[in-house]
Amino acid sequence: MRAPDPEFLRTTRASYDAMAEDYTDRFADGLSDLPLERALLTAFAELAAGPGGDGTARPPVADLGSGPGHVTARLHRLGLPVFGVDISPRMVALARAAHPGLRFHVGSMTDLDLPAGSLGGIVALYSIIHVPDEHLPSLFAEFHRVLAPGAPVLLAFQSGAEDGTLHLDERFGRAISLDYYWRSPGSVTAHLGKAGLELTAQVMREPAGEEKRPRALLLARRPQEPSRRSQQEP
Template sequence: MRAPDFLQSTQASYDAIAEAYAAEHPDSLAGRPLESALLMAFAELARASGGAAQAPVADIGSGPGYVAARLHGLGLPVFGIDVSPRMVALARRAHPELRFHVGSMTALDLPDGTLGGIVALYSTIHVPDDHLTGAFTEFRRVLRPGAPVLLGFQSGDEDGHLRLSERYGREISLDYYWRSPEAVADRLGEAGLDLYAQVLRAPQGEEKMPRAFLLARGPAPAPPGAFRPSGRG
């Protein structure tokens, strides 16, 4: 099946700028105490939902791999997924102790109910509105009951869209979407994920837009003895 156009252009664009991007952003969490605290909260929720057997968590849109490395440092079993093969190669080189795979959040090559959590920091910003709920539905499909999701994205007073045709001196075609926390929370709810916390941070340094962070969770497991439909007529 042919990948949607936005995935093809996102892959090609990040393949073109991967080296320059990774050199500029070897660890964008450095000096970001709020983001670091949210990752710690995510890790605690993942451990709480997993019980004694902690399922792996996925860093989706893993880029150069620094988020996955931070989660690994927090004691979570983690692997990364990115649409760009070149980004995956750079992440493997920078963090050889971790696994990174090429893949798309809109069609995850993972069995149902196998992940103990998902982090997607600044990767859903490339997903158009008409594909966003579908991506979150994929998140829910692969999550274990009650497992957490942490999203990070640019935000603003109104939702908007920008297409860049050049970055780092390379020709690209990369779409960016910024959305209010409420708009993204609504899409999470449509996908069956429950909002747990919402944080909005003011722009820092050279940032021009606020940063929004949402923590959500998959539906809690059914209590013992509860009716479970078989899916058959």
């Protein structure tokens, strides 16, 4: 029997179900005013579309915490085979309606129903922000499990010089119960390293528009596995 979801997953699901329509209206194209995020998605797409270690094409990539589906749609336009995963059934329904040609699934990034090594990349833009610190090691271990060797990861999250939290009981006039975690790039990079994922690039930008905190964007990857020949060399 599968263990019950942790409390933070239940409250995150319920909160986004409650505000799904309002959130989608506000962020239907959440990348329109974010040129740096768009540029890094393009870089991610180039990395993910490269040949695999055996010369074959990469497997599909996953947009985790896909929300309204705009990031999934952009990755599709960049030429990647891609699907979205979101904890909120209502968010998934709205994403499917807005992007009928793409795949969206209800699920949790903490426990992906995918075979080991089956993904050619992971994008998680502003979705690890609801994962408590004590669950980050298992989250990034799950990323490592499902990624193919050499596959990239792109993360974006609210940041600052120190880690911190914020709790909201209301958003868009809806009653919710949602915790937000902001983290320094160094703390997230440390968790990635412990999970066997290596950092390849780090970008910080100042708040834009209505944003109140700096944004961190990290590119990482699951390292390529050494060839049998290199393992045998002295």
